[in-house]
Amino acid sequence: MKLPNSNRVAGLGALMLMAGLALTSCEEDTDGTPRFEAGTPVATQIMPDSAASGSVVTLMGTGLGDMRTITFEKQDVPAGFQPTLNTDQALIFRVPTDASGGVQNITFTNSAGKSTTIAFRVLAYPSVTDVSEYNFTEGAVITLTGNNLDDVTAVAVADSVKGISDPATIISKDKKQLVVQMPATKLTRGTLSITNSTGRIRSRQEFVNMDLAYKIFTDTFGTGFENASWGDAATVTMKEKKDGTASLTKTYQKGNWHLAGLSNWSQPIAYSPEYTYITGWIKGASADYSLYVTTDAGKGGFGDYTEANRIDVKAGVWNYFKIKLSDMDFWLPGKKLTQVGFRIKGPDKQDETFYFDNIMLVK
Numbered sequence: 001m002k003l004p005n006s007n008r009v010a011g012l013g014a015l016m017l018m019a020g021l022a023l024t025s026c027e028e029d030t031d032g033t034p035r036f037e038a039g040t041p042v043a044t045q046i047m048p049d050s051a052a053s054g055s056v057v058t059l060m061g062t063g064l065g066d067m068r069t070i071t072f073e074k075q076d077v078p079a080g081f082q083p084t085l086n087t088d089q090a091l092i093f094r095v096p097t098d099a100s101g102g103v104q105n106i107t108f109t110n111s112a113g114k115s116t117t118i119a120f121r122v123l124a125y126p127s128v129t130d131v132s133e134y135n136f137t138e139g140a141v142i143t144l145t146g147n148n149l150d151d152v153t154a155v156a157v158a159d160s161v162k163g164i165s166d167p168a169t170i171i172s173k174d175k176k177q178l179v180v181q182m183p184a185t186k187l188t189r190g191t192l193s194i195t196n197s198t199g200r201i202r203s204r205q206e207f208v209n210m211d212l213a214y215k216i217f218t219d220t221f222g223t224g225f226e227n228a229s230w231g232d233a234a235t236v237t238m239k240e241k242k243d244g245t246a247s248l249t250k251t252y253q254k255g256n257w258h259l260a261g262l263s264n265w266s267q268p269i270a271y272s273p274e275y276t277y278i279t280g281w282i283k284g285a286s287a288d289y290s291l292y293v294t295t296d297a298g299k300g301g302f303g304d305y306t307e308a309n310r311i312d313v314k315a316g317v318w319n320y321f322k323i324k325l326s327d328m329d330f331w332l333p334g335k336k337l338t339q340v341g342f343r344i345k346g347p348d349k350q351d352e353t354f355y356f357d358n359i360m361l362v363k
Contacts, residue, residue, distance in 0.1 A: 036065030036088050038112035046106075050121035051095050059091040059108065059118065066110040067091055072122065073107070074100035095122060098175075101148055101198045124148040126178075126194045128203045133243060134320055135208045135279070135358050136182040141171065142207075144192075149178040151196045157185050157207065158193040165193060188212045188363045189277075208279055208322070214269070214361040216262055216340055217280075219244040228263035228339055230303075231256050234356075242281040242318050242357040251353045252285075252344050259294065259303060259343035260356065268336035269361075271297070278330065279322040280359035282342070284315040285352035289344060296339040298329040303343060311342075313354070322362075 041063040051057055065088040070079040077100065081093035091108065101124025109115040125148060132143040152173055158165040166185040170178070178194075192203040215222040220236055227233045234250040241247045250260035278293065293309040296302040306329045311321045331337055342356070 036086075037063075038066040038110045038114065039063040040114055041067070041108060041110055041116040043108065043116040043118040046118050046120055049119075050123055052123040052125065053095050053097045053099055055095050057093055057095060057120075059093070059106075060089060061091075061116065062089060063110075063116075064088055064091045064108070066112070067108050068111050069107075069109045071107045071109075072096065072099045072120075073104035074102065074122075079106075097147075100124060100175075101151060101196060123198050124196070125198050125201050126152055126196045127201070128178075128192070128194070128205060131205050131207075134205065134322070135210050135213075135243075135360075137210045138182065138184040140182045142180055142182060144178040144180065144203075145176060146178070147176060148196060148198070149173050149194075150175045152178055152194055153197070154193075154195040155180050156193045157183060157187060157190045157209075158202070159187050159190045160202075162187070164190070168192070182207075184211075185209060186212075206322075208277075208360065208362050210358070210360065212363070213279075214275070216359040216361065217248050217356060218358055218360070219246045221248075221262065222264075224264040224267035225262045226264075228261035228341070229259060230261065231258035234260045234262070237355070240283055240355045242283075244357070247283070247355045247357040248359075249353060249355050250342075251351055252347055253351050254347055254349065257343070257345060259341040260354065261302075261339060261341035262359075263339045265338060268338040271331060271333055271335055271337070273333070274363045275325060275331070275361050277322050277324055277362040278328075278340075278360070279320075279362055281318050281320055281357045282311065282313050283318045283355035283357075284313045285347075285354055286350070287315050287352075289313050289315075289347065289352065291342040291344055291354070293323070293328065293330065294341045294343050295330055295337060297331045297335040297337040299332065300329055302339050302341065304329075305343065305345065318357075 043061040045060040079096045099122045103121045105117040106120050107117045128144045128146040130145040155168040156165045166183040169181040172179045189208045232251045237249045238246045252258045291311050292305045309328050313319050
């Protein structure tokens, strides 16, 4: 059956109207960003008025809905934000990770290039994520890697319980790196107290004063110590070193389950509860291995494998270890310590060579 011409025209008109509505709907939907006039923005309040990087901050005011950029004044650091969360009276954003510490203006600019600013204090406490060395002597230079280090004004080796704080010398500094020269101190070990314009923190890392530690091996064998290895001898080499001039190297032969050993038959060490840690560095071999600390003063005897004494050593890099003696089978009260070793299970595929440096007992 044929429709009259008037009905066909009406039907075509309805289809066109529906298509037009669909297109309009698609155009308005876009990315979901609310549509606001790009007028003159006015910032009236920011909450909170100070915060650390990563914190959520809310700007209050008028004409804020069409913002396109947010910039922190110091070093022109941009802040990311999600436009779909904005209203004309409120703008939510986070303090950027790279924002410099201190009071500064934040500038908010809309699509028309119109801006408003408001004062804000970035809380940028110093942080240390990595260090070049955990051991030090008077005058040693240590590099600290982290964040918010460019405005550091003071560094000290400190122990709040003992009430000791000995200032270090700042050699150089930038945002991510701080180089310091360590002081003379009566502390056997301590954290670093680091102060910048935001405030003061204590480093998570603890540093060992080699001048007051009992040295088993540093650049050479400690007083009275000598090689006591199984299989190939452990020898002093200048080929590799963590610092100083030399390290101790040992080749573990394939399938022999040998150990790198050091003995002090002439001057065995009397037990003292003041000794708290064994610490040192081990450079790994061609693959990841586990080495087991063993002594002749523990329950198991020299050459044993105790899981609490295990050190996981990554291949090809220097690995730092500091193990609490009370957590190990290391030294029974009343016994004298004569032998210290590092034993391996295997290696099964080939001979493997390790390097040892700055092996010490620390109070």
